[in-house]
Amino acid sequence: MAKIFCIANQKGGVGKTTTTVNLAAGLARIGQRVLMVDLDPQGNATMGSGVDKRSMALSVYDVLLESALVSEAAVYSEKCGYHVLGANRELAGAEVELVDVERRERRLKQALAEVDVEYDFVLIDCPPSLSMLTLNGLCSAHGVIVPMQCEYFALEGLTDLVNTIKQVHANLNKDLQIIGLLRVMFDPRITLQSQVSDQLKAHFGEKVFDTVIPRNVRLAEAPSYGLPGVVFDPSARGSQAFIGFAAEMVERIQKM
Ligand code: ADP
Ligand code: MG
Numbered sequence: 001m002a003k004i005f006c007i008a009n010q011k012g013g014v015g016k017t018t019t020t021v022n023l024a025a026g027l028a029r030i031g032q033r034v035l036m037v038d039l040d041p042q043g044n045a046t047m048g049s050g051v052d053k054r055s056m057a058l059s060v061y062d063v064l065l066e067s068a069l070v071s072e073a074a075v076y077s078e079k080c081g082y083h084v085l086g087a088n089r090e091l092a093g094a095e096v097e098l099v100d101v102e103r104r105e106r107r108l109k110q111a112l113a114e115v116d117v118e119y120d121f122v123l124i125d126c127p128p129s130l131s132m133l134t135l136n137g138l139c140s141a142h143g144v145i146v147p148m149q150c151e152y153f154a155l156e157g158l159t160d161l162v163n164t165i166k167q168v169h170a171n172l173n174k175d176l177q178i179i180g181l182l183r184v185m186f187d188p189r190i191t192l193q194s195q196v197s198d199q200l201k202a203h204f205g206e207k208v209f210d211t212v213i214p215r216n217v218r219l220a221e222a223p224s225y226g227l228p229g230v231v232f233d234p235s236a237r238g239s240q241a242f243i244g245f246a247a248e249m250v251e252r253i254q255k256m
Pocket of ligand 2: 016017018040044126
């Protein structure tokens, strides 16, 4: 049975996509069977996994509209070692097209049931909003991984996300829990970041992952080559951190 995780944070530019593709690649490196689902119409996780969003025959959009199965729409990225259920601009229309559909927030969950035995991990890259697309992700998942920068306003945004997760847990998905907060783009030389990091630990305790992802230019360069940093330059500091994070995740789910 696949463990399904959303990478979510309603703020943009906090490192969701970078976390999704690098964790996927890190897990693939240690022999895990991974499906990466791109739920963001921007399609960055798709492109960043070496799949051209403009020439995809089928995407997560077709899956949500029930005109394709996950097994039909997912493609294998040879370079990355995991499967990609991609997204492009078409996905932005899904919100409107599903507006009158009953149980529309469960479309992805139903679709993923088909491939449950095919994968060890399904990682869902969520858009920067608490939209119907994100809701589909949260309804499908066993848990949420929240990447966050250790900045003052990061804590404020977290309250909204935590409340949404609580509501989804209460009303739609009893399985859902926060797996953990992942500190990303971390720079220990910045005093404020260390302070916020300490506050996070004091407040969320065990829910803060041990792994810290440093700010590292190789991670930012990799997408322009259509690759996760972990594949583009495995020896880079940022890539090494994500490889460590993959190991931490495997350890965590054994305790779940
Ligand atoms: P989101 O998906 O939340 O919008 P991204 O993963 O796209 O965020 O990251 C936003 C930007 O920050 C991208 O340009 C990405 O390459 C860069 N970035 C993400 N993580 C790191 C990091 N650890 N070090 C340096 N740059 C990073
Ligand atoms: Mg993104």
